[in-house]
Amino acid sequence: MIQTAFAQPNQRVRLGTKKFLELKRGQDFIEGLAWFSVIAVTAMFLIDGGLQSITEPAAILGAVDRLTALIATDLLLIDILLIARLPWIDHYYGHDRATAAHKKLGKPILYLVLAHFISSVVQYAMIANVDVITEFFSLLSIWDLLLATAALVLMILVVVTSLNFARKAITYEAWYLVHIFAYGAVLLAIPHQFSTGTDIAGKPVAMTYWITLYLFVLVNVVWYRILRPVIRGVRHSLRVSTVARESSDAVSIYLTGKNVAKLGGVAGQFYLVRILTARDWWRPHPFSISAAPNDRFVRFTVADRGDDTRLMQSLKPGTPVMLEGPYGVFTEDRRTREKVVLVAAGIGIPPVRALAEQLAARPHDVTIIYRLRDQNDAPLLEETRALAAQRGFKLIELEGRRGVGTSWMNADNSGRNDLHRLLDLVPDVAESDVYICGPTAWTRSVEKSMKAAGVQERSIHAEEFAW
């Protein structure tokens, strides 16, 4: 089914570097807040005489135990915010950068928690003058320390399954299920913080700080991850209306419901899609919309990659669907220049196709580069052609086998490198914003060519499906 009734493009767009500076200012503010939250807990520890308390070996461990616990808890809460897909974080960083930061923080947090655990047990063992194992088991008899130990075990499980080698061995779905445990880990650790935490119990300022922080995270997670999607799910009651084949391995899924126009969102964004069947409701799938938001339908175009994307190929019309989002900054909001180059490879085409539909542009402002194997079997190609023709955009189809080495273009036997070919195809690329969507290695390769061609780093926008 080829969509040719295109939505109205944006009539205006704000360009220029001021927009970029505003973005940077916002990012600095958020990062500053996060940083100062760590400083705040450290300062509370110091004001309390945390360092002066160090008088003997056990007390050194006591200080380590307290400080690592404070910083780890603070970072853990920040880490939850990073992955909670909060619109205000998404707006400034985009899902992929927030996810990358979340992944980066995971291991240091685990190390801090381990240091806290070990120094606590050893310290108490020294005080009680018993061996570490005996002390550990005697501490386990206290229920909130038992819960905290369970939290530690869960946390180790979460981090280990997120390590790269484990990631490759398990599916997204399995990993997702394990990651839900992380919330359990956080909850299980709370009682011992408030019952035995030297730096919280009986200290009104610290108590207020921590309760505020916990509530802030709780409210954000519950509202944005649970309540809002459910409310919107009920309000729009979206269902699969049509599943249309786009190529031998990709389909477009059309969703319809009440007030579709009110869903919001812009071209280039994605939703977390939940198929509301008894078997599949629990895990969301990130899919970019493949048509600009309109008042008739929401559309995703999904290729069969063997995992849950296979499930999408055979969805029955009428299946209820819930959406979380929209998320992502692969949008016109990030555009600062008049000229735009959209680059897609294979099933990276959906957000590019949507952007082409919605971008505010005069003819010749936009160039679309579509890297594909076979023009008779490329998803959304006909539509993209129709769009380009209608709006006067240049569409470059790089068809066929891939070039040698790290080339991101097709093999053309000319012997020229990607950079030269790019400059031939898009002479004004250096003055453009570039939007790239495709596999990670391919994207890196495109970025390299773009930088070499003189595109500013801030004008390169890439979308990766990071999880």
Place this chain on the structure above:
Amino acid sequence: MRKSTKTAVGAISLGILGLSYQLGTTATASSRVFAAPAESTAPVAETSATPEPSASANIAQGSSAGNESVNTAPQPAASASASASPAPSKSTSTSGSSVTKTGDSVESSFGPVQVKVTKVSGKITEITYVQAVATHGRAQVFPYLVQYAIDANGTSFGNISGATYTVDAFKQSLESALAKF
């Protein structure tokens, strides 16, 4: 973060941490980490050996000397070395302004704690242990707790790291005793 922001944030952070450290040097002993290797499962009776903060006995004696009020009720020796065997003495107010009340027995993870409080004209002058059991070396904190409670004239003093449960039990028992005044 941009470089300039980073510099500013770094400088401010150093300032805050430095100031906090300064404030920390004047901090009360309230959050001190107690740690002095002792016999692992000592019931409180022996804690009079603890050095440093003068056990409540001295305080009590000092203040009762200052105030002319006389405790007729026989006090079981120095309160820090409170007898583990509960003193059966009912909380009896005797002469003038000296009033003594006994708090609830509170079960902590390391054993029961129960205190008896003496107040002279609104101020706590003496705290003795009716019950004071804290296994795993936690018993060392008992004399400190008496000192802190007398200094704070109540339960608004900090925790002692490593002995939170015992501290909590002490505070609860003390609170229940104070509620009876």
